Amino acid sequence: MRIAELSRVSGISAATIKYYVREGLIPPGVRTHHNQVDYNNAHISRLRLIRALMDIGGLSVGETKELLAALDSRQLSARDSLGRVLYAVADHRSPVGDERRESATRDVAALLERRGWHIAEHSPALANLVDVCAALHLLGHSDVVAALDEYAVASEAIAATDLGLVGNEPTIERMIETAIVGTVLGDTALSSLRRLAQEHLSATLLPPATGR
Amino acid sequence: MRIAELSRVSGISAATIKYYVREGLIPPGVRTHHNQVDYNNAHISRLRLIRALMDIGGLSVGETKELLAALDSRQLSARDSLGRVLYAVADHRSPVGDERRESATRDVAALLERRGWHIAEHSPALANLVDVCAALHLLGHSDVVAALDEYAVASEAIAATDLGLVGNEPTIERMIETAIVGTVLGDTALSSLRRLAQEHLSATLLPPATGR
Numbered sequence: 001m002r003i004a005e006l007s008r009v010s011g012i013s014a015a016t017i018k019y020y021v022r023e024g025l026i027p028p029g030v031r032t033h034h035n036q037v038d039y040n041n042a043h044i045s046r047l048r049l050i051r052a053l054m055d056i057g058g059l060s061v062g063e064t065k066e067l068l069a070a071l072d073s074r075q076l077s078a079r080d081s082l083g084r085v086l087y088a089v090a091d092h093r094s095p096v097g098d099e100r101r102e103s104a105t106r107d108v109a110a111l112l113e114r115r116g117w118h119i120a121e122h123s124p125a126l127a128n129l130v131d132v133c134a135a136l137h138l139l140g141h142s143d144v145v146a147a148l149d150e151y152a153v154a155s156e157a158i159a160a161t162d163l164g165l166v167g168n169e170p171t172i173e174r175m176i177e178t179a180i181v182g183t184v185l186g187d188t189a190l191s192s193l194r195r196l197a198q199e200h201l202s203a204t205l206l207p208p209a210t211g212r
Numbered sequence: 213m214r215i216a217e218l219s220r221v222s223g224i225s226a227a228t229i230k231y232y233v234r235e236g237l238i239p240p241g242v243r244t245h246h247n248q249v250d251y252n253n254a255h256i257s258r259l260r261l262i263r264a265l266m267d268i269g270g271l272s273v274g275e276t277k278e279l280l281a282a283l284d285s286r287q288l289s290a291r292d293s294l295g296r297v298l299y300a301v302a303d304h305r306s307p308v309g310d311e312r313r314e315s316a317t318r319d320v321a322a323l324l325e326r327r328g329w330h331i332a333e334h335s336p337a338l339a340n341l342v343d344v345c346a347a348l349h350l351l352g353h354s355d356v357v358a359a360l361d362e363y364a365v366a367s368e369a370i371a372a373t374d375l376g377l378v379g380n381e382p383t384i385e386r387m388i389e390t391a392i393v394g395t396v397l398g399d400t401a402l403s404s405l406r407r408l409a410q411e412h413l414s415a416t417l418l419p420p421a422t423g424r
Contacts, residue, residue: 045351052347058270083414086407117412125407132401135264139257141393143377144401150373151398152405154366159409161362165355181353183410186363189344189356190406191399193364195298195337197371198395200329202295 003029006039010047017047025050025065049181057184067180071173085179087124104133107145115152158190215241218251222259229259237262237277261393269396279392283385297391299336316345319357327364370402 007014020026026046029037046068053059053067070084108130112119119126136144165182169175219226232238238258241249258280265271265279282296320342324331331338348356377394381387 048350052351056344056347083411086410086414112408115412117408118415119408119411123408123411125404125411129401129404129408132268132397132404135260135268136393136397138260139264139393141390141397143380144390144394144398147373147377148401148405151370151402152409154369154373155402155405156409156413157366157369158363158406159413161359161366162406162410163413165359168355178353178356181348181351182356183407185344185348185353186356187403187406189341189360190363190367190402192337192341192344193360193367194370194374194399194402195395196324196329196331196335196341197364197368198298198374199295199331199335199337200327201368201371201375202298203330 001039002036003039006043006047009044010051012047012051020047020050023061023065025061025068049177052181053184056188058188059184067184071176071180085176085183100134100137101130104130104137104145107133107148111148111152114149115156117152162186213251214248215251218255218259221256222263224259224263232259232262235273235277237273237280261389264393265396268400270400271396279396283388283392297388297395312346312349313342316342316349316357319345319360323360323364326361327368329364374398 001009003014003017007017010017017026021028026043029039029043032038050064050068053064054061059067067085073084108126133145133148136142162179162182166175166178169178213221215226215229219229222229229238233240238255241251241255244250262276262280265276266273271279279297285296320338345357345360348354374391374394378387378390381390
């Protein structure tokens with residue numbers, strides 16, 4: 001199909017599609033003997049994936065590119081590809097609460113020890129968690145830091161579901177795509193489910209506005 | 213203290229502090245008889261909260277303003293304030309996968325029914341969850357949609373911890389601040405914990421790159 005048709009089907013403008021091609025997010029179309037550029041169904045699928053990661057998952061162009069590179073890499077084992085995916089989607093936020101970083105580092109190390117989690121020292125999620133704990137201490141919300149054990153138990157159940165979904169896939173390409181889609185869109189699903197569960201529980205656990 | 217001192221202590225430039233005052237994110241300083249503007253410790257606390265919500269929680273200026281308005285409102289009950297907080301932090305993403313929205317709506321309604329969750333029809337988290345499901349169907353990852361029951365069970369445990377933290381606070385102002393900080397920074401903590409749990413479990417559940 002021509003770029004106008006690809007644009008119509010995917011809902012993405014021709015200019016944006018050309019930008020994604022230049023950035024290496026999607027492969028270029030094939031030039032035909034009529035000197036036209038031809039796109040196929042694989043381009044539609046890839047554009048849908050890009051839009052979901054950016055619009056629903058909130059990823060940047062750079063983060064999306066990094067994930068697609070992991071998806072397209074044919075030389076890595078399943079575990080190495082997944083490791084690359086995990087580290088790419090743990091975008092590092094600016095640190096807040098630097099003066100509390102030392103005690104926050106101890107909090108997180110003790111949490112990992114209690115859970116028996118073996119984590120590489122350079123794991124970006126580790127740095128993010130330390131940042132959050134430092135900010136919580138600085139804001140006077142150490143009570144939230146103390147609740148991280150309960151959050152970690154729930155997170156372990158979530159991660160077991162995640163890896164079950166990945167492990168069920170028949171090919172390494174599908175495993176990596178499931179890891180990407182499940183982690184990025186799954187984050188949005190999980191934050192929505194958390195708010196829905198809060199809404200449901202707050203009706204039963206907190207006193208109503210008026211009467212009785 | 214003068215604005216230069218406030219800037220030094222908070223690590224936020226004087227220009228940004230003035231911008232926050234204009235936007236109503238922090239109250240203006242008090243003009244002294246020497247015609248200087250004076251700031252106090254409440255300004256430092258508020259600036260720290262703003263920076264944590266934006267830098268760690270990834271909120272926009274508009275979302276941060278909406279949350280601070282809920283915090284500063286003195287006329288609402290605890291439940292109404294929390295409802296405002298919940299709805300403000302469920303920012304609505306662009307829909308992807310419109311053609312699958314009908315079946316996604318049925319999926320989410322069935323999930324709520326199975327969990328026994330009572331949710332207002334206009335809840336923004338509900339619309340977000342439908343968007344995610346529609347995108348997952350469109351991408352050919354209906355298996356992730358099928359796993360939402362397991363995610364919902366974990367989310368209910370997380371929400372129970374959340375409301376326990378809020379319920380432990382002595383004043384309504386502290387309750388609302390805990391709801392804001394716990395939900396926004398908690399989202400970042402939870403996505404980090406999910407990746408750490410994935411890293412830990414993937415070492416035991418997936419085959420290594422080489423040997424044995």
